[in-house]
Ligand SMILES: [Fe+2]
């Protein structure tokens with residue numbers, strides 16, 4: 001691919017994953033709200049949310065951003081130790097920590113008390129807010145800057161690197177399994193449309209991503 005087509009497709013897999021993650025965190029917010037209702041929400045579903053968050057968001061998506069995208073950006077003029085790349089990596093760390101806290105709660109064998117439910121809902125909503133802000137930063141600051149500053153050949157390196165990662169058999173298998181779990185959660189914990197929730201979709205449309 002050359003020129004504009006390369007630019008359009010370089011980040012498309014990351015943008016598509018943001019669309020999935022955006023829908024997933026909207027569902028996690030619905031789950032957290034339901035935890036506070038009298039009938040509550042199933043504790044086992046928290047384990048499913050944390051499985052997708054640690055597997056799909058962290059192991060697949062963040063790893064692509066940190067191990068493929070960021071090293072290429074640092075070779076093409078982006079600072080590694082400060083600025084947006086360092087901020088994004090430190091936000092990934094924070095998301096890992098919040099996911100781990102939820103994971104521990106999901107593994108607890110004792111029945112959740114009302115206080116446990118309030119605490120889990122608060123942590124889940126903190127993660128939802130944090131993840132939305134993080135993706136907004138990538139969608140509206142980092143990705144446009146990447147497309148503006150990188151040459152066509154550097155963007156082609158990004159595109160090819162992301163595609164290689166996506167095609168690794170282990171990543172394909174993990175992605176298929178986790179997307180199935182994510183689809184189920186998104187269907188069972190629907191949320192009302194949120195102001196700004198179409199950001200990733202709008203960016204995807206701008207980039208020509210279906
Ligand atoms: Fe990220």
Ligand SMILES: [Fe+2]
Pocket residue numbers: 014018061065135138
């Ligand atoms: Fe991202």
